[in-house]
Structure formats: structure tokens, C-alpha cells
Amino acid sequence: MHGALSVAKTGMTAQDTNLKVISNNLANVSTVGFKKDNVVFEDLMYQVRRQPGAQTAEEAQLPSGLQIGLGVRTVGTQKLFSAGDMEVTGEPFDVAINGRGFLQVTLPNGDTAYTRNGQLHLNSDNQVVTPEGYLLEPELTLPNDVLSFSIGTDGIVTVTTPDSPQGTQIGQMQLADFVNPQGLQSQGQNLYIETASSGAPVVSNPGENGTAVLIQGSLENSNVNSVEELVDMITTQRAYEMNSKVISTADEMLSYVSQQL
Structure with a gap:
């Protein structure tokens, strides 16, 4: 399987979770005492194919190496206890x-x-x-x-x-x-x-x-700012679309290879 497919899948899953949190914030915009949530992401493990700093010659080292990330995951949600109006x-x-x-x-x-x-x-x-x-x-x-x-x-x-x-x-x-x-x-x-x-x-x-x-x-009142949440929702939608575009591109690349071989 093309590696970009699995990486893009993690990105779409993460943005789907982010949208759920945003929708919950917006749903509670009028809930007395409600405190909004933010999603916390982290990158997944890396495939280290060439170790940074590895010796390439007697007096030469790799300046950066070759590290390929495997995607993203949602590590948690953070409740923000800033005061509401x-x-x-x-x-x-x-x-x-x-x-x-x-x-x-x-x-x-x-x-x-x-x-x-x-x-x-x-x-x-x-x-x-x-x-x-x-x-x-x-x-x-x-x-x-x-x-x-x-x-x-x-x-x-x-x-x-x-x-x-x-x-x-x-x-x-x-x-x-x-x-x-x-x-x-x-x-x-x-x-x-x-x-x-x-x-x-x-x-x-x-x-x-x-x-x-x-x-x-x-x-x-709730500390949810509806304008901020709407902007975050648009950003999340665009990130989801870009990850889905990666899947389409990887599929086209695999299709091209299969047709040419």
C-alpha cells in the first residue's frame, strides 16, 4: 500500500475528531457555565532510514538524515477555563x-x-x-x-x-x-x-x-466564541479536503503504475 494513503487516513481521522469537538462547542454556545474544548494533536512515530549525524565518511556526517513521518493522532482535548461573559x-x-x-x-x-x-x-x-x-x-x-x-x-x-x-x-x-x-x-x-x-x-x-x-x-455564560469556532471549522474542513486530495493523488499514482506495468 502506498505510504501516503495511511498517512492521509490519520489526517482525515484527526480532522474528523476536531470537527466533532468544534460542533460540541457550538452546540453549547448558550449553555450557562460551559467551557470550550480544544483538540491536542501529536505526530506519530518516524521511520528513520538514515540517522541524523551518521558518519558518511571519515570526516563527514549526515546533516539531517532521512526521517519519514507516519501521520498524526489526536492525543487529547483540553478544557479551557477562561471566564465567560x-x-x-x-x-x-x-x-x-x-x-x-x-x-x-x-x-x-x-x-x-x-x-x-x-x-x-x-x-x-x-x-x-x-x-x-x-x-x-x-x-x-x-x-x-x-x-x-x-x-x-x-x-x-x-x-x-x-x-x-x-x-x-x-x-x-x-x-x-x-x-x-x-x-x-x-x-x-x-x-x-x-x-x-x-x-x-x-x-x-x-x-x-x-x-x-x-x-x-x-x-x-459559555466562553465559546462562535466566530472563532466558525473560523476553526473552515480551517478543519480545508485540512480534511487536503488529506482527501492526498488519497486521490496516491490512488492515481498507483493506478498509473498498474496500467504501465
Whole structure:
């Protein structure tokens, strides 16, 4: 088989994966707290037919040698945790994380997950939950007769009731930070889970240890730039076309040889 065929095949496979990642970014352009992915590529092994620096004579060496690459592969995706634009909603249960950190969420199996989505709600037990109904950690439960609900930039939750119109502190929201947030594993539903690569979470009150402050009545939008993604999509399409052209050219060369022999 012509070597260019297998090399071009790896290029088309890599660009197909790249397009899938771009399409996922564009699909989540309106997802609150979403962080875009970038694809990381690396070249494959090389056939070294003449070793660089090898002796060709008593006082002569090959300046570069002869090395033929075998293509490319997708080695990983990198989650970019740059901040998205802040949108003021005015809803008391919307919370934007302005800086580093994640809200902690308790999953049904008891594990802890992490999210940047601050669209919070109340369940039937007056507990503050995520859009999927998962409880925050630490848990927050509001009184039944609550009149108003406020979250300070430091995460302190205060409510007013008919018996306490001046306000009563009922809880403290906390944020978890990681040495390497890119190492978190995406779970869908705007959730991440800890891995060995991310390191253990460092839990702090908002504004402490380099973590973000909370902004009530606002949300952090997706950090996907649709114009950039469209440009990347065009570049990916052209790269895919060029690799397919290599396959066509190699096929024509093989066809020519077979017809002439």
C-alpha cells in the first residue's frame, strides 16, 4: 500500500475528531457555565532510514538524515477555563462565579461533583438544588416563610422572615478549587468529577485562597466564541479536503503504475 494513503487516513481521522469537538462547542454556545474544548494533536512515530549525524565518511556526517513521518493522532482535548461573559438576570437564585472555583454538588450515589452553572432552584423541601435537582454541598435549606433571600460575595446566605425582618444567616456557600482544573473529567449536565490529574479539591469560602467571589442575580455564560469556532471549522474542513486530495493523488499514482506495468 502506498505510504501516503495511511498517512492521509490519520489526517482525515484527526480532522474528523476536531470537527466533532468544534460542533460540541457550538452546540453549547448558550449553555450557562460551559467551557470550550480544544483538540491536542501529536505526530506519530518516524521511520528513520538514515540517522541524523551518521558518519558518511571519515570526516563527514549526515546533516539531517532521512526521517519519514507516519501521520498524526489526536492525543487529547483540553478544557479551557477562561471566564465567560457575565449576564445580569436579576433572579435571586442565579449565582455567577467571578473567578476560580466550582460549586460542589452531591450526586444521587453520594459522590461529589463540581459545576460552574449557578442556575439554582428550590425543591419541594425548600432545599437549594441544581437544575437537575442535585443538592448543593454544604446543603442550604430555606425557612418556609422566607420573604427574601440574598447571597453575599463571600457566600454567606441571609434570609428575612416575618419573625426576623432584619435578616438571619442560614448558611455559607463554599467553592472548590483545583491545582489543575483541566484534569477534571466532564460528566455532562454541566458537571465535573475529580481525577488523579486534577488533584484533590481545596474547599474555601468565596474570596479566600484565590477563589472567586459570588455575584447574585447574574450568570456566567459559555466562553465559546462562535466566530472563532466558525473560523476553526473552515480551517478543519480545508485540512480534511487536503488529506482527501492526498488519497486521490496516491490512488492515481498507483493506478498509473498498474496500467504501465
